[in-house]
Each structure stands twice: as structure tokens, then as C-alpha cells.
Amino acid sequence: MARRENGKMEKTQTTLDSTLESVDKAEAIVMEEAQKQGFDEDEQHQIGMAVRECMVNAVVHGNRYNNQKQVHLDIEGLEEGLAVTIGDEGAGFDLNSLPDPLSPENLMRQSGRGILLIRAFMDEFDLHPRPGGGTEVRLFKKFSKS
Amino acid sequence: MSVKLTSRQVGDVTVIDAAGRITLGEGASAFRDMIRDLAAKGHKKLLLNLNEVSYIDSSGIGEMVSGFTTVTNNGGQLKLVGLSKRVKDLLQITKLYTVFEAFDDEAEAVRSFK
Numbered sequence: 001m002a003r004r005e006n007g008k009m010e011k012t013q014t015t016l017d018s019t020l021e022s023v024d025k026a027e028a029i030v031m032e033e034a035q036k037q038g039f040d041e042d043e044q045h046q047i048g049m050a051v052r053e054c055m056v057n058a059v060v061h062g063n064r065y066n067n068q069k070q071v072h073l074d075i076e077g078l079e080e081g082l083a084v085t086i087g088d089e090g091a092g093f094d095l096n097s098l099p100d101p102l103s104p105e106n107l108m109r110q111s112g113r114g115i116l117l118i119r120a121f122m123d124e125f126d127l128h129p130r131p132g133g134g135t136e137v138r139l140f141k142k143f144s145k146s
Numbered sequence: 147m148s149v150k151l152t153s154r155q156v157g158d159v160t161v162i163d164a165a166g167r168i169t170l171g172e173g174a175s176a177f178r179d180m181i182r183d184l185a186a187k188g189h190k191k192l193l194l195n196l197n198e199v200s201y202i203d204s205s206g207i208g209e210m211v212s213g214f215t216t217v218t219n220n221g222g223q224l225k226l227v228g229l230s231k232r233v234k235d236l237l238q239i240t241k242l243y244t245v246f247e248a249f250d251d252e253a254e255a256v257r258s259f260k
Contacts, residue, residue: 010232020170020171023170037211042232049203051202052169053201053203056170056203056205061199102240102241102242107241107242107244108215108245109208109211110208110209110211110212111204111208113204113207113240114204116239116240117203117204117239117240120239124162
């Protein structure tokens with residue numbers, strides 16, 4: 001069973017500082033919500049890791065640790081699964097500029113695997129400009145059918 | 147908990163026992179420092195024991211790749227042992243199973259070094 005009994009929709013919004021502590025905090029908040037929603041341990045881990053990678057991108061690459069900028073975390077329990085939106089206040093990001101981490105020439109690069117992992121662990125991944133500036137990523141994980 | 151790293155010798159193989167989380171920040175940098183330090187001291191046969199590692203993120207994977215390059219460029223070898231299913235999945239997703247030689251059994255891993 002991976003679906004909430006009451007199917008109740010809930011949305012929480014959290015604003016976080018541009019620090020690595022916020023990465024841990026966001027991961028913990030979302031994993032707790034995923035557990036409440038009925039996702040199993042492996043699914044919680046996958047969701048947590050996807051959120052962690054998004055948060056790192058927002059804090060490190062988006063906001064560049066700028067303490068004047070914040071990260072916006074929205075979590076929404078839906079009928080079909082859990083939606084998480086993470087927005088930064090950075091300069092924006094072009095997904096097409098990212099080298100393919102699975103290409104032989106990129107396999108030994110130190111970085112550039114975060115989005116690959118997010119896509120592997122989540123059912124939906126959408127990256128778009130955030131209203132007002134920055135980048136927003138929406139993640140969605142479906143409830144399993146069992 | 148961040149990562150805890152200790153090293154021990156098994157014959158001429160240096161086994162690095164890692165425990166905890168290898169993630170961006172303290173965990174990944176501690177791991178990088180350890181590998182660089184061992185390579186600089188001339189250790190050429192390194193076996194990374196991940197048996198007690200609960201979590202690795204993309205930064206941790208990046209440090210493992212970087213460590214592999216450092217050791218290899220130094221004429222050595224870096225191999226892995228004790229991978230959990232989750233870590234094995236990460237190596238599959240990132241195709242790094244084609245790079246890292248991984249073992250389930252430490253004795254077998256130690257014997258594999260030439």
C-alpha cells in the first residue's frame with residue numbers, strides 16, 4: 001500500500017536559506033512527508049535523494065550560497081502521488097547546456113550526474129524559469145500500484 | 147552523521163573502511179583528502195570498503211571517480227567492496243560499474259590485486 005487512505009490533498013510551503021544545512025533540512029522534511037503518504041523505504045530514499053540533488057543545485061549553482069537569496073520548497077500530496085517544487089533565485093539554468101554524463105567522454109567527470117539521478121528516481125521532472133527570476137524544478141513521484 | 151574513514155593494511159593492500167554518508171560538504175571532502183593523502187604516501191593498492199556507507203549522493207560519486215583518477219594516474223588501483231543494493235543501483239544508473247571493479251567479499255577483492 002502506498003497511497004494515503006483519505007486521499008487528502010495538502011500543500012506545505014517552506015523558505016530556506018542558501019546553505020548546505022538547508023539541503024539536509026529539505027531532504028528530511030520531504031522524506032518525512034513521503035513516509036506519511038505511504039511510500040515504502042526505497043521510495044522514500046529515492047525521493048529524498050532527488051530532493052537533495054535539486055537542493056544542491058539550487059543552493060550551490062542557483063543561489064551560489066548567497067545569503068540574500070532563498071530556496072522555496074513546496075510539497076503537495078496529490079491523489080496520484082507526491083509533488084515537490086524547489087525554486088531558487090539564481091540567474092537561470094539551461095538544461096541543454098548540461099553534458100550527457102553517460103557519454104564515454106564524460107563518464108570520468110567529477111560532476112554533472114545530479115539530474116541523471118533525479119530523473120532515474122522520480123516519475124516526472126520538469127525544469128523551468130521561476131516566476132520572478134531563478135529556476136524552478138517540479139518533481140513528482142507516483143504511488144506504487146501494489 | 148557524516149562519513150567516518152579509517153584505513154588498515156591487509157598485506158600490501160590498503161583497505162579504507164568508510165561509514166556513514168558520503169555527500170556534498172564534509173563527507174565528500176574528507177573522502178577526497180583521505181584518497182589524496184594515501185596516494186601521496188605511495189599506497190597503490192586501495193580497496194574502498196563501503197559496507198557501512200548508508201548513503202552516497204552525486205557529489206560522493208564524483209569524489210569516488212576523482213579518487214579513482216588520482217590513484218590510477220599515480221600508477222595504482224582503486225577497487226570497491228561491500229556495496230549495498232542502493233550503491234550498486236547508483237553505479238548502474240551512472241554506468242560507473244564499467245569503471246569500478248567491485249566485489250562482495252573482501253578476501254576475494256584483496257586477492258584480485260596484482
